[in-house]
Amino acid sequence: MTKANLAYLGRRLLQAVVVLWASYTLTFIILHLLPSDPMQTILQSRGQDDASAQEIAALAHQYGLDRPVLVQYAAMMLAALHGDLGVSYMQGESVSGLIASRLGMTLGVSLLAIALAVVVAFGLAFLAAYTRHPALRGLLGFVPNVTISVPIFWVGLLLMQVFSFSLGWLPAMGADGWETMVLPVVTMSIPPAALLGRMLMNGFDEALASPFITAARARGLGRGRLVLRHVVKNGSLPAFTVLGMIVGSTVTGAIVAETVFSRQGVGMLIQQSVQAQDIPVVQGCVLLAAAAFVVINLAVDMIYPVFDPRIIVRTAGKERS
Structure with a gap:
């Protein structure tokens, strides 16, 4: 590995660490700025509205809520670095266990949504180029352009109204059987499909305007083979840069879709935890989403120079200037 490659890798790893730290820190700050009181929420969830001052103090000490905010932040950050995401205020279970119990349901739907989004986006872009x-x-x-601006919760409700209540083809809620996955998958696939489709269309348009396409046409290459051989290969590279955004939109879509279709996944867990100001659970879920975002973007950053080695040269040149 060359010195330039090592420097490129080092920069991307440093950026990944900064993103993880920033997402964790911002989430902590935002949750502590909310007007509600975590202690009040904990007491209400346990039916202890009439708890004595001693019981409240003991409970606050148990969760570390009696310490200064900066001390709480430092303790949570240090524990997270050791793989301990803390204990849920509301459920009294480990955050890691709660996320693990919900992750399978969300992951299955999310992967199917991303796969559907890729197929639809490539189909639209290919037809537009062909x-x-x-x-x-x-x-x-x-x-x-239209679908990227449509509210995802509205799409979910519309699909539920048409295919569940009007036609009766698919169940509106639940998580038993593949039928319950159809509407959430379609709902979650729309934002990433729109984003990826727009990027692919722009990339294909740029490839079609390139000189090598003119030369290929002059050699008598058919329209279909021209698009498949040259346009798709060269025009798809910019779309790799939005893979991280697709993960982000999928996480957002999971929160909305699982709420609309009453699926007990990580998205529903985030929504419930934000409402209850269950800080450890929200922190853990955000850290998981940020880690997925970082890993995928890091993988893209490592793969992209294989297809376009000029990016390392450009990055090194910018830093020297």
Whole structure:
């Protein structure tokens, strides 16, 4: 590995650490700025509204809520570095255990949503690059622009109304059987499909305008083979840069979809924990989402120079200047 490659890897690793720290810290700050009192929430969840001052003090000491905020932050950060995400205020269980019990349900739906989003996005972009009809091309380009701005909860409710209540084809709620996954998967796939589709269309348009495409046309290469051989390969590279955003939109989509369709996954856990100001659980879920975002972006950063080695040269040149 060259010195430039090592420097590039080091910069990306440092950025990954900063993103994890920033997401953890910002979440902690925001949760502590909320007007509600975590102690009050804990007491209400346990039916101890009439608890004595001694009982409240003992409970606050148990969760470390009687310490200064900076001390709480330092203790939680140090514990997280050792793999301890703390104990849920509301449920009294380890945060790691709670997330692990919900992760499988969310992960399965999220992976299917991402797969569906990729297929739809590539299909739209390929058809837009292949077609010679301006009206159809304009319509295909219009679809991502519209769908990316549609509220995901509205889409979920609309799908539920049509396919569950009106037609009765699919269950509206629950998590038993593959049928219950269809509507959440479709709902969660729309934002990433729109984002990826827009990026792919832009990349394909740039590839179609390149000189090597003109040369390929001059050699008599057919439209379909031209798009598959040259346009897709060269125009797909910029889309790799939005994979992290797709993970982010999938996490957001999971919160909304699981709330709409009453699925007890990580998304529902985040929504319930934010409402209850269950700080350790929210911190753990945010750290998990940030870690997924960082790992995928780091993988993209490592893979991208394989397809385009110029990026390392450009990055090194910018730093020297």
